[in-house]
Amino acid sequence: MKSGSNLEKVLKAGHFAFTGELGPPRGTNAEEVREKAAFLKGNVDAVNITDNQTAVVRMSSWAASLILLQEGLEPNYQMVCRDRNRLAMQADILGAYTLGIRNMLCLSGDHQKFGDHPEALGVFDIDSMQLINMVKNMRDEAKFLGGADVEGPPEMFIGAAANPFAEPFEWRVHRLAKKISAGVDFIQTQCIYNMDRFRTWVKQANDMGLTEKVYILAGVTPMKSIGMARYMKAKVPGMDVPDEIIKRLQGAGKGKVAAEGIKIACEQIEEFKEMKGVAGVHLMAIEWEHKVPEIAEQAKVLPRPVMD
Amino acid sequence: MIVAQRKPFDEIKDMIKDYKKVLALGCGTCVAVCLAGGEKEVSVLVSELDMAAKLADTPIDVSGFTIERQCDREYLEALDDMVEKYDALLSLACGAGIQFLAERYPKIPVFPAVDTTFIGVNQDVGWYEERCRSCSSCVLGMTGGICPVTMCAKGLYNGPCGGTNNGACEIDADQPCAWYMIYERLSKQDRLDSIMKFTPATAWKNQVPRTVIQPGYTKKD
Numbered sequence: 001m002k003s004g005s006n007l008e009k010v011l012k013a014g015h016f017a018f019t020g021e022l023g024p025p026r027g028t029n030a031e032e033v034r035e036k037a038a039f040l041k042g043n044v045d046a047v048n049i050t051d052n053q054t055a056v057v058r059m060s061s062w063a064a065s066l067i068l069l070q071e072g073l074e075p076n077y078q079m080v081c082r083d084r085n086r087l088a089m090q091a092d093i094l095g096a097y098t099l100g101i102r103n104m105l106c107l108s109g110d111h112q113k114f115g116d117h118p119e120a121l122g123v124f125d126i127d128s129m130q131l132i133n134m135v136k137n138m139r140d141e142a143k144f145l146g147g148a149d150v151e152g153p154p155e156m157f158i159g160a161a162a163n164p165f166a167e168p169f170e171w172r173v174h175r176l177a178k179k180i181s182a183g184v185d186f187i188q189t190q191c192i193y194n195m196d197r198f199r200t201w202v203k204q205a206n207d208m209g210l211t212e213k214v215y216i217l218a219g220v221t222p223m224k225s226i227g228m229a230r231y232m233k234a235k236v237p238g239m240d241v242p243d244e245i246i247k248r249l250q251g252a253g254k255g256k257v258a259a260e261g262i263k264i265a266c267e268q269i270e271e272f273k274e275m276k277g278v279a280g281v282h283l284m285a286i287e288w289e290h291k292v293p294e295i296a297e298q299a300k301v302l303p304r305p306v307m308d
Numbered sequence: 309m310i311v312a313q314r315k316p317f318d319e320i321k322d323m324i325k326d327y328k329k330v331l332a333l334g335c336g337t338c339v340a341v342c343l344a345g346g347e348k349e350v351s352v353l354v355s356e357l358d359m360a361a362k363l364a365d366t367p368i369d370v371s372g373f374t375i376e377r378q379c380d381r382e383y384l385e386a387l388d389d390m391v392e393k394y395d396a397l398l399s400l401a402c403g404a405g406i407q408f409l410a411e412r413y414p415k416i417p418v419f420p421a422v423d424t425t426f427i428g429v430n431q432d433v434g435w436y437e438e439r440c441r442s443c444s445s446c447v448l449g450m451t452g453g454i455c456p457v458t459m460c461a462k463g464l465y466n467g468p469c470g471g472t473n474n475g476a477c478e479i480d481a482d483q484p485c486a487w488y489m490i491y492e493r494l495s496k497q498d499r500l501d502s503i504m505k506f507t508p509a510t511a512w513k514n515q516v517p518r519t520v521i522q523p524g525y526t527k528k529d
């Protein structure tokens with residue numbers, strides 16, 4: 001065991017993992033976090049807590065992670081490279097671990113240009129690959145990036161993102177390999193809509209032996225509306241939404257689009273359960289947390305395994 | 309070369325409003341080539357300031373002069389006798405030139421008339437693009453001659469990030485993704501190996517003022 005986190009135990013035991021996501025509030029309302037957490041409790045193995053997602057200021061990821069711990073859920077603490085230098089990052093990692101956080105997701109972060117402080121300095125002292133490696137060395141070698149010893153290493157289960165859809169496609173699997181060599185334990189992918197591409201990517205990862213070295217959780221976001229599907233296709237960088245998805249939603253008929261979106265998501269999850277190289281699903285139902293119990297039920301991923 | 313842009317006229321006017329006799333100083337090197345602070349730009353600025361002073365009926369005496377390089381003592385020397393007659397200097401050189409000027413004449417207030425913008429290339433007359441952040445640790449050999457520090461919006465050393473969009477950067481559809489270009493170029497050169505390896509965290513060398521003394525030379529007092 002690297003961290004002994006619930007997520008690590010679930011994956012190690014060979015269960016099909018199911019993780020969720022929660023965006024902290026744009027203020028100090030802890031109740032909002034608790035309310036969202038209540039929908040996720042018992043339905044997922046761990047919950048990603050986003051870090052100033054889309055470069056918009058929110059309650060810090062570690063603070064919201066602590067609220068989750070209080071509520072009896074396991075957080076997956078996200079950290080982006082945009083807002084902190086290596087000193088601040090390592091300090092936060094130590095603090096997070098000390099207070100009970102056991103999973104981390106290492107990300108570059110969306111560019112500040114899109115957020116609510118477009119004139120901010122983007123730090124990017126280290127990149128996501130280097131962040132993975134830094135956490136790994138803190139954990140396994142008990143060394144800070146600067147070389148000094150860490151007293152009581154933070155035993156984090158180290159995650160990262162992968163986007164199987166961004167160009168150049170041929171490079172994507174090599175980038176995954178690079179993250180593995182940097183020290184990642186699990187991967188959560190970008191939201192998947194183009195199943196063909198995803199199958200090809202996973203097959204490449206299988207062929208290269210990568211899926212034996214890392215747990216891959218397939219990213220799923222149910223479409224709430226046709227507008228959302230169109231927006232994601234046109235506006236979200238690195239998102240691949242095939243026309244068939246939009247057509248299917250259009251065909252669902254009035255008042256049934258969201259249900260169709262959930263149905264598509266559940267069909268995907270069924271396929272992922274059988275797909276070699278996929279160890280679980282990461283459900284990103286942001287601002288749709290109250291639908292998670294229903295989706296988990298319909299996707300037949302309940303009950304969640306209880307690990308000791 | 310170093311590329312600069314002239315500051316807005318009102319900002320310049322406001323900076324020198326308390327002075328009666330001002331010398332606008334151009335630089336004949338980078339800022340002249342990029343059409344921001346050479347002889348021609350100095351004379352334009354002087355006429356504009358003259359005109360504005362006349363219109364506002366605020367007597368101010370502005371003259372212009374351009375030397376070859378403001379970042380070089382040898383050329384600055386030519387100003388020694390001239391500057392004393394002025395109560396402020398307005399420099400159209402890059403930030404280095406402006407500071408060197410201010411350092412040489414510490415009693416005279418020096419104001420910038422340009423914003424130094426980047427180290428870049430001349431794409432066409434009047435069109436310049438940034439290419440270098442002078443990080444002191446060049447990785448262009450690894451990245452196929454495309455700078456990830458300058459050309460990638462996040463300065464990634466292990467790109468591309470997940471935001472790359474059909475060859476464009478996530479910040480703007482018109483901005484090519486540096487790492488997409490790096491991949492394409494290295495792939496054509498059959499050199500993808502170069503970016504398959506993990507690049508460790510950068511040891512930043514640009515966090516303090518830097519000094520270079522070339523081999524065979526010494527620092528003089």
Ligand code: SF4
Nearest residue numbers: 460469477478485486
């Ligand atoms: S899209 Fe490309 S250039 Fe833009 S931040 Fe990502 S890797 Fe860098």
